[in-house]
Amino acid sequence: MDTFNAIRGMNKREFASQTVSLLYVVASALVIWKMLSVVTDCESPIVVVLTGSMEPAFWRGDILFLYMGKEPFQVGDIVVYKQPGKEIPIVHRLTTLHVDNKGRVKMLTKGDNNHSNDRYGIYNQDIWWLEREHIIGRVKGYLPYVGMVTIIMNDYPMVKFAVIGILAIMTLTSKEQ
Template structure:
């Protein structure tokens, strides 16, 4: 296998090699363009996330891919949102269980929302709401600025590939290396 691979590299001239590098750059740029287009279309910085824990079972399982969007519609009890806390790298996927308006209770019942609406979340599989151990110390309610997006659709278990590559970094390097070799040695 490696001898035939080395023979393919020996047969490359500079022009072919440069062509393969341009092809690799094209693939990477295409992926970036698709990601940015999805971000613009969904109004969401991260339009796709992978579920990393079992806190939302049975609604979502570890490894499920979630597709998000961020609209200006009011948040409702029962919505499944992805939120990000200051100082924490990984966003969290949980269900809205309570809403609180610090100034005007009537807005919540009329379907309107303003900047005073506070949000409380909980994982379906968790015994307590997120104030106990998930929110930053002193944070009792989320505000709209914490919300990254709302779950719109799901692709079950496909995200396990991402989880495996993060749990075992050597697998990530092997997969990336093999993909680069495939692009560079493709003569079409």
């Protein structure tokens, strides 16, 4: 309750200053994200592993750093791909490359911990091969288990709101201390 009284006790200028500081932090994070996107040539340069399909290479909660690059794809590359109509990107290994009669490279993927390739159960019904437009990036590095924070916040939305609320209150009342 003291926190709310401290916020109510702020004058308008002080409250505006704290709000602008919070907005600077958020804007800085967005700028850093966009810069990473440009440097790595990926729309999403950092992703979190959500399932155990790539164990033992990657575990649920690992953070992956992606890079696209111009070099051709090779069997064995670990890629992150996204399909039309599906929100969640998938992290799997390229198992087969095929060049069609028009010279386009087609790719087939499989999770290291899965029994069959992604054509059966993961790809959309009308997709038999992935193409370059489906690929978000190639895995170039990772941090183990750091992404568990993201998984916990997605699995338990109240935790996310509590963390955001606590951070906002701490930011707004930091001048009082």
